[in-house]
Amino acid sequence: MRKINLTFFIILLIVVVVSCSKEEAEPLKRVPVLPETVYKYDSIGGQVSFDATAGFDIDNDKATLGRVLFYETQLSMNNRVSCGSCHRQSAGFADHVAKSEGFDGKLTKRNSQAILNTGLQSFFFHDLREEFLENMVLMPIADHIEMGLEDKDYMVEKISNIPYYKELFINAFGDSTVTITRISDGLVHFIRSMISVNSKWDIARENNFVNLNPQELRGKDLYFHEFPCSSCHGGNNLMGGASAGENIGLELWYSDPGTVGIDPVRNVPMNGWFKVPSLRNIEVTGPYMHDGRFNTLEEVVDFYDHGIKRHPQLSFFLRRGTNGGFFRLGESPQDLEQNLLTGVEPLRMFMTTQQKQDLVAFMKTFTDHDFLKDPRFSDPFRSF
Ligand code: HEC
Ligand code: HEC
Structure with missing residues (x-):
């Protein structure tokens, strides 16, 4: 009887140790913490005599969704890179290296560009190849060096399966359906709101x-x-x-x-x-x-x-x-x-x-x- 008890105790100990160490190894969860009252993005830039939005109506809830998407590492193939990895706020939304590292450790072909006052710009990228911000914002996600998430259906599926997006999509669009156009729309509203006119x-x-x-x-x-x-x-x-x-x-x-x-x-x-x-x-x-x-x-x-x-x-x-x-x-x-x-x-x-x-x-x-x-x-x- 004593012997059985001891064996039982040892097994229990192993189970406890294993499960404890497993718990310790579990990665931390990244979750967005947003302000209780939604930030106001629709009044940025009012202090100068020109309109830095260029007439674009910024929606606070769409920009809030866009902010989360901009810093969302799960928009990359291996959940490690977000737009914010190469566009850092303290660096004027550029970054401090000549070429930036993408999701797979490969380097981008060019220097990461600063993002600001996009409403006042008509063409994007160093070679001016893209005219529409709506298309532009999805390109880094699909880019084989930057974020690697080429399959749009998979992108939609990934975002649909993340619980905190439900409320963000409802606030922005009235229901929780995730679509490519809505992802792009959210990012565009956020990026359009990045207005820098207070130097x-x-x-x-x-x-x-x-x-x-x-x-x-x-x-x-x-x-x-x-x-x-x-x-x-x-x-x-x-x-x-x-x-x-x-x-x-x-x-x-x-x-x-x-x-x-x-x-x-x-x-x-x-x-x-x-x-x-x-x-x-x-x-x-x-x-x-x-x-x-x-x-x-x-x-x-x-x-x-x-x-x-x-x-x-x-x-x-x-x-x-x-x-x-x-x-x-x-x-x-x-x-x-x-x-x-x-x-x-x-x-x-x-x-x-x-x-x-x-x-x-x-x-x-x-x-x-x-x-x-x-x-x-x-x-x-x-x-x-
Ligand atoms: C791995 C680094 C990397 C990631 C991740 C990345 N970018 Fe970029 N971004 C760049 C580089 C490099 C360029 C310049 C590319 C070129 O000219 O070919 C650029 C250019 C841009 C521009 C053009 C700015 C201008 O003035 O023309 C915008 C806007 C932009 N990125 C937004 C985004 C968004 C939105 C995301 C996330 C969906 C993102 N980027 C993710 C590196 C990155
Ligand atoms: C003919 C037009 C032209 C003139 C004139 C000009 N620049 Fe530029 N400048 C450019 C272009 C184009 C680039 C980007 C080149 C590239 O990316 O390879 C640039 C890049 C720069 C950059 C780096 C920007 C960045 O984000 O990497 C600085 C700083 C700059 N110029 C300052 C100046 C100063 C100071 C003068 C006057 C002495 C000047 N430029 C005159 C066209 C011009």
């Missing part, structure tokens, strides 16, 4: 620049008048025109050709044309350029100062004889024409050390510290 620069524009210090004011003059920066990174969003990229002469010939198409002036395949990015939050979105080749703004400025290459398709704004489309003193339209016909002479800016520092100081006024900390855009997931 020192924005405040300066509304107040006759009284809040800029002498160095920033000198930088502003250089940016808008002395050097051609604002010809490309200009306007309310400090970015280029909508429909075409520019070739800035990073290389003599680009292995990543960028925009696909025919160069309208020379009638040859385009090479090295990339989206002119908005310089908002540029202080925190490095490394820079489509391939993340420059780590600091100082390196970028050095490149523009004396590093522009003689690429046959180099933008006119960066050739000698032009200053952002204006002629330099002593140079005529004939000189310009000559330059364009006879070969490419890249612009050399001959910046002093002081000018370089002033330019960088000025670009740092584009940082919107509220945007980088706004809880409405933060990761709602907590592990339990």
Whole structure:
């Protein structure tokens, strides 16, 4: 009797130990923790005199769903990567590496882009290949490097089986049915709400620049008048025109050709044309350029100062004889024409050390510290 009892006790002990250690090994559950009253996304950006939503009506419940989807690792093939893995809020929704790691450990072809004021942009990706944000937001999920979830039915099934989405879909759409269009819709409302218009620069524009210090004011003059920066990174969003990229002469010939198409002036395949990015939050979105080749703004400025290459398709704004489309003193339209016909002479800016520092100081006024900390855009997931 005593012996049986002992055997029984030992078996019980083993069972308890095994089940305990099993419990310990169980991964933590990631669950979104959302505010009791839904965050207001529909009034962001009201403090400036232009409409950063571009007339798009942001719905608070759809944006809330989009926020959860944006940080949802289960939208990737192996449940490890979310949009937020490569688009980090503290980095202006870019990230701090030249190429980002996708779900399978492979690296993306290009540098992760900052996300902001998408309402003011007409084309997406470095090569401007996508016009509609509605299509664009689903691409990273299916991308074989980024998130790897190619099968749309499986995506819908996965999201349908996660309990916390039920209420989010009901709030956003009136019932809990998950569809691809609704997933895209939620993400679009969230991304459209990522409006960044509260930088020192924005405040300066509304107040006759009284809040800029002498160095920033000198930088502003250089940016808008002395050097051609604002010809490309200009306007309310400090970015280029909508429909075409520019070739800035990073290389003599680009292995990543960028925009696909025919160069309208020379009638040859385009090479090295990339989206002119908005310089908002540029202080925190490095490394820079489509391939993340420059780590600091100082390196970028050095490149523009004396590093522009003689690429046959180099933008006119960066050739000698032009200053952002204006002629330099002593140079005529004939000189310009000559330059364009006879070969490419890249612009050399001959910046002093002081000018370089002033330019960088000025670009740092584009940082919107509220945007980088706004809880409405933060990761709602907590592990339990
Ligand atoms: C593995 C990293 C990675 C993940 C995950 C990822 N992205 Fe990206 N994202 C990038 C890269 C790299 C680019 C630039 C791609 C290109 O130009 O070809 C980009 C570009 C973008 C752009 C274009 C911005 C512009 O200014 O044109 C948006 C918007 C965007 N991503 C949103 C998302 C969303 C939404 C998700 C989740 C569904 C997501 N990304 C997931 C790396 C990532
Ligand atoms: C001809 C148009 C043009 C002009 C002029 C121009 N840029 Fe750019 N800029 C671009 C393009 C296009 C890119 C992106 C190139 C790439 O991704 O490879 C870029 C990229 C940048 C970046 C990095 C952005 C990022 O997110 O990686 C910075 C910073 C920058 N430019 C600053 C400046 C400054 C400062 C000047 C003036 C000295 C200037 N640019 C003049 C077109 C221009």
